[in-house]
Each structure stands twice: as C-alpha cells, then as structure tokens.
Amino acid sequence: MSITTTDYADLKEVKERLNIPQSDTNSDEKIGAHMRDADSFINSQIGVHDLVPLTNPDKHLISLASGLSSTLYNYWQTPAKDRTLDGIKAWEDRITDYLRARYGQQDRAGKTGRTFSSTNGVTGTES
Numbered sequence: 001m002s003i004t005t006t007d008y009a010d011l012k013e014v015k016e017r018l019n020i021p022q023s024d025t026n027s028d029e030k031i032g033a034h035m036r037d038a039d040s041f042i043n044s045q046i047g048v049h050d051l052v053p054l055t056n057p058d059k060h061l062i063s064l065a066s067g068l069s070s071t072l073y074n075y076w077q078t079p080a081k082d083r084t085l086d087g088i089k090a091w092e093d094r095i096t097d098y099l100r101a102r103y104g105q106q107d108r109a110g111k112t113g114r115t116f117s118s119t120n121g122v123t124g125t126e127s
Contacts (some may be wrong), residue, residue, distance in 0.1 A: 007053045009035035011082045017070035027073075033057050034072040041069035045096055049103045061102075064095045 004011050013030055017021055042065055043053050054061070068091040075088060100106045 006035040006065075007039040008057050008062055009038050009069040009094060009127070010062050010066050011035065013063065013066035014069045014073070017066060019071060032067065034076070035065070035069040036066040036124060037072055041068065042095060042099070045099050046103065049099075058102075060098065061095075063093070067091050068095060092117055 011028065011031060012022060015024075018031070020031075039053075042061070046054060056070060057065075066097060068088070071087045071091050075083060075085075097108055100108070104112075106112050
C-alpha cells in the first residue's frame with residue numbers, strides 16, 4: 001500500500017523533515033501510521049468546532065501535521081532512555097494554537113476577534 005497523504009500530513013514533507021530520501025520506501029508504512037496519529041490529534045481538536053475532518057486543509061495545517069508526524073516517528077525510533085514527550089507536546093501546542101486562531105478566532109489567552117483590551121486609552125468616546 002502506498003501512502004502519500006492522510007487527512008492533513010504529507011509523506012513527502014515528513015520524509016524531508018526526517019532526512020529520508022523520497023525514493024526510500026522502506027519506512028513509508030511506519031511513517032504513515034504516525035501521520036494517521038497526527039491526523040487523529042488534529043481531528044480531535046477540530047471537533048471542538050464541529051468541523052471534522054476538514055476537506056481542504058491549508059498549507060500551514062499540512063505543515064504542522066507533517067511536523068507532528070515526524071516528531072512522533074522520531075520519538076518511537078529513539079531508544080527509551082532518550083525519550084521525551086516535550087517535542088510532541090510542543091507540536092501539539094502549535095497545532096492547537098493555530099486551530100484556535102484560524103477556526104475559533106481566539107488567541108492563546110482566549111481573546112476573540114476585536115476584543116483586545118483598551119490598554120491603549122481608547123474608550124470609544126473619542127471624536
């Protein structure tokens with residue numbers, strides 16, 4: 001079975017991140033499993049917004065999914081003594097922040113569009 005893309009991740013981009021030649025197909029199935037894991041994470045986050053799955057993901061989301069996929073692959077390829085979940089957590093945070101901003105119209109602090117605080121002195125009564 002040949003895997004090139006999943007819902008979001010792109011095999012070519014994942015292999016580039018992993019420094020695996022495109023012509024080397026030995027790891028494609030294993031990489032594909034991690035791509036599906038990344039997709040599942042993204043779909044769980046998108047599900048909050050009732051958009052599961054996106055039918056036409058943008059390039060940035062594809063890149064984020066590919067980054068998480070390559071990090072998951074590296075995590076499972078690394079000997080147990082060197083494993084850390086920090087890299088995975090960082091990619092998940094980036095994905096969550098992006099989805100919150102893009103589809104939830106919120107920043108990291110939960111502020112929504114046009115709700116910046118008026119710390120600049122604008123009160124709405126200026127003329």
